[in-house]
Amino acid sequence: MAERKSSEERREQIIGATLRIVARKGFASVTLRDVAAEVGVVHGLIRHYFASRDELVAAAFDHAVSAELESEAAALADLDPIAALAAWLATTPENHYLVWIDAWSEAPRNPALAAALTRHHRDCERILADLIRRAVAAGAASSVEVDADSRMLTALADGVAVQHHAMGIVDAAAADDVVFRAAEARLAIAPGSLAAANRAPARGQWVG
Numbered sequence: 001m002a003e004r005k006s007s008e009e010r011r012e013q014i015i016g017a018t019l020r021i022v023a024r025k026g027f028a029s030v031t032l033r034d035v036a037a038e039v040g041v042v043h044g045l046i047r048h049y050f051a052s053r054d055e056l057v058a059a060a061f062d063h064a065v066s067a068e069l070e071s072e073a074a075a076l077a078d079l080d081p082i083a084a085l086a087a088w089l090a091t092t093p094e095n096h097y098l099v100w101i102d103a104w105s106e107a108p109r110n111p112a113l114a115a116a117l118t119r120h121h122r123d124c125e126r127i128l129a130d131l132i133r134r135a136v137a138a139g140a141a142s143s144v145e146v147d148a149d150s151r152m153l154t155a156l157a158d159g160v161a162v163q164h165h166a167m168g169i170v171d172a173a174a175a176d177d178v179v180f181r182a183a184e185a186r187l188a189i190a191p192g193s194l195a196a197a198n199r200a201p202a203r204g205q206w207v208g
Contacts, residue, residue: 011049013039018060022099027106027113030057058112061103065120073127079199081135082189086198088131089157089183091175097165100158125150132187142188153183 005013017038021030032053036043050056076084107114129150135141143149157179163169170178180194 007049010045014046014049014056015060015063018056019064022057022060022102023095026102027057027061027110028102032056054110054112057106057110058116061099061113062116062120064099065116065123069120069123069127076127076131080197081131081138082140082193083197083199085131085135085141085183085189086180086194088128089153089176089179089194090198091161091164091172091179094165097161101162101166121154125154128154135187135189140189140193143186149186153179153186156182 014035017035018030021034021038030053032046032050033043035056036046039046046056050059072088076087079087103113103117107117125147129146132141132143132146132149136143136146160170160175160178164172164175176195176198180198181191183189184191184194
Protein backbone atom coordinates (compact mmCIF):
# COMPACT_ATOMS: atom_id res chain seq x y z
CA MET A 1 0.00 0.00 0.00
CA ALA A 2 1.29 3.47 -0.89
CA GLU A 3 2.45 5.54 2.06
CA ARG A 4 -0.02 8.22 3.05
CA LYS A 5 1.28 11.65 2.16
CA SER A 6 -0.15 15.11 1.83
CA SER A 7 -1.03 16.26 -1.69
CA GLU A 8 2.02 18.52 -1.80
CA GLU A 9 4.35 15.79 -0.55
CA ARG A 10 3.00 13.32 -3.10
CA ARG A 11 3.33 15.84 -5.92
CA GLU A 12 6.95 16.53 -4.93
CA GLN A 13 7.61 12.79 -4.78
CA ILE A 14 6.23 12.29 -8.28
CA ILE A 15 8.29 15.17 -9.67
CA GLY A 16 11.42 13.78 -8.00
CA ALA A 17 10.80 10.36 -9.53
CA THR A 18 10.31 11.95 -12.94
CA LEU A 19 13.60 13.82 -12.66
CA ARG A 20 15.44 10.63 -11.79
CA ILE A 21 14.04 8.95 -14.89
CA VAL A 22 14.94 11.97 -17.03
CA ALA A 23 18.49 11.87 -15.68
CA ARG A 24 18.79 8.18 -16.58
CA LYS A 25 16.91 7.99 -19.88
CA GLY A 26 15.94 11.46 -21.10
CA PHE A 27 12.61 13.25 -21.48
CA ALA A 28 11.37 11.19 -24.41
CA SER A 29 11.56 7.97 -22.37
CA VAL A 30 9.38 9.16 -19.48
CA THR A 31 6.07 7.32 -19.15
CA LEU A 32 3.45 7.62 -16.43
CA ARG A 33 3.75 3.89 -15.75
CA ASP A 34 7.51 4.20 -15.20
CA VAL A 35 6.99 7.15 -12.87
CA ALA A 36 4.36 5.21 -10.92
CA ALA A 37 6.76 2.28 -10.59
CA GLU A 38 9.55 4.62 -9.45
CA VAL A 39 7.28 6.12 -6.77
CA GLY A 40 5.74 2.77 -5.84
CA VAL A 41 2.11 3.72 -6.47
CA VAL A 42 -0.59 2.66 -8.90
CA HIS A 43 -0.59 4.24 -12.35
CA GLY A 44 -3.89 6.03 -11.83
CA LEU A 45 -2.55 8.03 -8.90
CA ILE A 46 -0.12 9.90 -11.18
CA ARG A 47 -3.04 11.15 -13.28
CA HIS A 48 -4.69 12.49 -10.14
CA TYR A 49 -1.84 15.03 -9.94
CA PHE A 50 -0.89 15.43 -13.60
CA ALA A 51 -3.43 15.10 -16.39
CA SER A 52 -0.90 13.95 -18.97
CA ARG A 53 2.64 12.79 -19.41
CA ASP A 54 3.50 16.09 -21.16
CA GLU A 55 2.19 18.10 -18.22
CA LEU A 56 4.26 16.03 -15.80
CA VAL A 57 7.47 16.36 -17.82
CA ALA A 58 7.02 20.13 -18.11
CA ALA A 59 6.33 20.46 -14.37
CA ALA A 60 9.43 18.44 -13.54
CA PHE A 61 11.64 20.56 -15.79
CA ASP A 62 10.13 23.76 -14.40
CA HIS A 63 10.64 22.62 -10.81
CA ALA A 64 14.26 21.60 -11.33
CA VAL A 65 15.37 24.68 -13.25
CA SER A 66 13.57 27.07 -10.89
CA ALA A 67 15.41 25.53 -7.94
CA GLU A 68 18.68 25.59 -9.81
CA LEU A 69 18.40 29.25 -10.83
CA GLU A 70 17.48 30.27 -7.29
CA SER A 71 20.59 28.52 -5.96
CA GLU A 72 22.79 30.04 -8.65
CA ALA A 73 21.52 33.57 -8.00
CA ALA A 74 22.56 33.28 -4.37
CA ALA A 75 26.02 32.01 -5.32
CA LEU A 76 26.58 34.76 -7.88
CA ALA A 77 25.60 37.49 -5.42
CA ASP A 78 28.67 36.64 -3.31
CA LEU A 79 31.14 37.11 -6.18
CA ASP A 80 32.68 40.29 -7.55
CA PRO A 81 31.22 41.36 -10.94
CA ILE A 82 33.90 39.86 -13.19
CA ALA A 83 34.08 36.61 -11.22
CA ALA A 84 30.29 36.37 -11.37
CA LEU A 85 30.32 36.87 -15.15
CA ALA A 86 33.00 34.22 -15.53
CA ALA A 87 31.09 31.77 -13.34
CA TRP A 88 27.91 32.23 -15.35
CA LEU A 89 29.59 31.98 -18.76
CA ALA A 90 31.91 29.08 -17.92
CA THR A 91 31.32 25.65 -19.37
CA THR A 92 29.03 23.61 -17.13
CA PRO A 93 29.25 19.91 -16.25
CA GLU A 94 27.79 17.49 -18.74
CA ASN A 95 24.71 16.50 -16.72
CA HIS A 96 23.49 20.10 -16.68
CA TYR A 97 23.65 20.81 -20.38
CA LEU A 98 22.56 17.40 -21.59
CA VAL A 99 19.26 17.94 -19.77
CA TRP A 100 18.78 21.30 -21.52
CA ILE A 101 19.78 19.82 -24.88
CA ASP A 102 17.32 16.97 -24.32
CA ALA A 103 14.60 19.47 -23.39
CA TRP A 104 15.25 21.44 -26.59
CA SER A 105 14.86 18.23 -28.57
CA GLU A 106 11.60 17.24 -26.86
CA ALA A 107 10.01 20.72 -26.79
CA PRO A 108 8.63 20.74 -30.38
CA ARG A 109 6.43 17.76 -29.43
CA ASN A 110 5.45 19.05 -25.98
CA PRO A 111 3.93 22.56 -25.85
CA ALA A 112 3.96 22.65 -22.05
CA LEU A 113 7.68 21.83 -21.97
CA ALA A 114 8.33 24.35 -24.75
CA ALA A 115 6.66 27.07 -22.67
CA ALA A 116 8.71 26.20 -19.58
CA LEU A 117 11.89 26.03 -21.63
CA THR A 118 11.26 29.43 -23.21
CA ARG A 119 10.45 30.99 -19.84
CA HIS A 120 13.65 29.73 -18.25
CA HIS A 121 15.73 30.67 -21.28
CA ARG A 122 14.49 34.24 -20.79
CA ASP A 123 15.31 33.93 -17.07
CA CYS A 124 18.89 33.05 -18.01
CA GLU A 125 19.11 36.03 -20.35
CA ARG A 126 17.86 38.30 -17.56
CA ILE A 127 20.39 36.91 -15.09
CA LEU A 128 23.23 37.52 -17.53
CA ALA A 129 21.93 41.03 -18.27
CA ASP A 130 21.95 41.79 -14.54
CA LEU A 131 25.53 40.50 -14.27
CA ILE A 132 26.58 42.72 -17.16
CA ARG A 133 24.97 45.72 -15.46
CA ARG A 134 26.88 44.92 -12.27
CA ALA A 135 30.16 44.83 -14.18
CA VAL A 136 29.33 48.10 -15.97
CA ALA A 137 28.42 49.80 -12.68
CA ALA A 138 31.74 48.65 -11.21
CA GLY A 139 33.63 50.15 -14.15
CA ALA A 140 34.89 46.74 -15.23
CA ALA A 141 32.85 46.51 -18.46
CA SER A 142 31.02 48.60 -21.01
CA SER A 143 27.71 47.95 -22.78
CA VAL A 144 25.50 50.15 -24.93
CA GLU A 145 22.68 47.59 -25.20
CA VAL A 146 22.82 45.28 -22.22
CA ASP A 147 19.84 43.13 -23.21
CA ALA A 148 21.18 42.65 -26.75
CA ASP A 149 24.60 41.73 -25.39
CA SER A 150 23.00 39.20 -23.05
CA ARG A 151 21.02 37.59 -25.88
CA MET A 152 24.10 37.31 -28.08
CA LEU A 153 26.33 35.86 -25.37
CA THR A 154 23.63 33.44 -24.23
CA ALA A 155 23.20 32.20 -27.79
CA LEU A 156 26.97 31.82 -28.18
CA ALA A 157 27.36 29.96 -24.88
CA ASP A 158 24.50 27.61 -25.76
CA GLY A 159 25.92 26.90 -29.20
CA VAL A 160 29.40 26.22 -27.85
CA ALA A 161 27.89 23.97 -25.15
CA VAL A 162 26.24 21.85 -27.84
CA GLN A 163 29.57 21.55 -29.65
CA HIS A 164 31.25 20.56 -26.39
CA HIS A 165 28.73 18.27 -24.71
CA ALA A 166 26.70 16.81 -27.57
CA MET A 167 29.27 16.70 -30.37
CA GLY A 168 32.66 16.65 -28.66
CA ILE A 169 34.12 19.11 -31.18
CA VAL A 170 35.73 21.27 -28.49
CA ASP A 171 36.87 20.47 -24.96
CA ALA A 172 35.96 22.46 -21.85
CA ALA A 173 39.03 24.69 -21.99
CA ALA A 174 38.44 25.59 -25.64
CA ALA A 175 34.75 26.22 -24.98
CA ASP A 176 35.56 28.62 -22.17
CA ASP A 177 38.18 30.35 -24.29
CA VAL A 178 35.69 31.00 -27.13
CA VAL A 179 32.98 32.38 -24.85
CA PHE A 180 35.30 34.38 -22.60
CA ARG A 181 37.10 36.03 -25.51
CA ALA A 182 33.80 36.95 -27.16
CA ALA A 183 32.41 38.39 -23.93
CA GLU A 184 35.55 40.40 -23.29
CA ALA A 185 35.49 41.83 -26.81
CA ARG A 186 31.76 42.56 -26.69
CA LEU A 187 31.83 44.17 -23.24
CA ALA A 188 35.23 45.91 -23.40
CA ILE A 189 36.59 43.79 -20.55
CA ALA A 190 40.37 43.54 -20.25
CA PRO A 191 41.53 40.44 -22.19
CA GLY A 192 42.15 37.46 -19.96
CA SER A 193 40.13 38.86 -17.06
CA LEU A 194 37.33 36.27 -17.22
CA ALA A 195 39.69 33.30 -17.37
CA ALA A 196 41.72 34.71 -14.49
CA ALA A 197 38.58 35.24 -12.39
CA ASN A 198 36.95 31.93 -13.24
CA ARG A 199 36.57 29.67 -10.21
CA ALA A 200 33.79 27.28 -11.13
CA PRO A 201 30.66 27.42 -13.25
CA ALA A 202 27.57 28.76 -11.53
CA ARG A 203 25.34 26.46 -13.53
CA GLY A 204 26.20 22.89 -12.79
CA GLN A 205 23.47 20.80 -11.27
CA TRP A 206 20.47 18.98 -12.53
CA VAL A 207 18.33 19.37 -9.45
CA GLY A 208 16.41 16.24 -8.65
